Amino acid sequence: MNDSVKGKRVAFVATEMFEQVELTEPWTALEEAGAQVELLSPERGEIHGFHHYDRADTFYVDRVVSEAQVDEYDALVLPGGVGNPDKLRMDEAAVGFVRQFVESGKPVGAICHAPWLLVEADVVRGRTLTSYPSIRTDVRNAGGNWVDEQVVVDEGIVTSRKPDDLPAFVDKLVEEIGEGTHRRTTVGSEATAS
């Protein structure tokens, strides 16, 4: 574990039907490493984790995503589950939060179907990433360079394909959050890790 994660504030954005283990594993790892983790969702109340298509446990929302600001957080984690990003991508505040996070250069982790949110936020253009294979066509059509690897890091964006990839995903995520902000590629400048 990376000591430099200590005290960092990490937002998890999810809604109904998130793949439970894709939230709980990074959550526990980050919490144990001393990070402050929070569950954000479009609405107050409870949401349910799922094991694939079966409803699992109940989770309490810490904060409504529309009230959150990117500058209050050091990193963003997006669990998958087919229904979760499918619903989140229709929420303007959630999509805007994801877009601003990526544009800020702060670390963003997205696993399984969660890269749909990156597609919706139109931030995959020219980026190399992976996802659950079912959405690779959507990633490519949005201008992303989709690859079939257990974990991919592109300037602070950490992506993985599925629950089996969680150990590699969590390792890279913790590493990136420890490193902090990456500078984004802009016209006339080169992309460099700060």
Added chain:
Amino acid sequence: MNDSVKGKRVAFVATEMFEQVELTEPWTALEEAGAQVELLSPERGEIHGFHHYDRADTFYVDRVVSEAQVDEYDALVLPGGVGNPDKLRMDEAAVGFVRQFVESGKPVGAICHAPWLLVEADVVRGRTLTSYPSIRTDVRNAGGNWVDEQVVVDEGIVTSRKPDDLPAFVDKLVEEIGEGTHRRTTVGSEATAS
């Protein structure tokens, strides 16, 4: 109901987590109008309909999609449900069947999340269609002209957004199946209903 549907053979392609009512309503309407309806799926055995995220009834697969030929059927119907097309789009035989069906000019109905299969088959380019709003960006990125209407017909492709649209979807579907094959737009010829 359209008498010209009588005796026509209609394939429904679905897998686990299809939105049950999006299969049963067109199925019943077509069966009552005298069509021969069949449930095709990537694998033999049983699949489950869902009411949104809750498992509902068990359905028996009539035929494996990889053994089916487009020229054996007069029309294709694709129910939605977020998990169903998400899984089907990874099945090469299912995607190939959908692509060949659209290319044949025979009527194809797709509701809710099912237009993801049209995206995967790369047959939405230049076409006007609707879908569940969560996937509009994927439809647009694939070159489709996405519109927010209860039912859209574009040269034999009938699309709708959600279960509430089913009455309009079923009406148009029956009408299109009654009319039969539409000629596709090709270079040097105009699109005309045959």
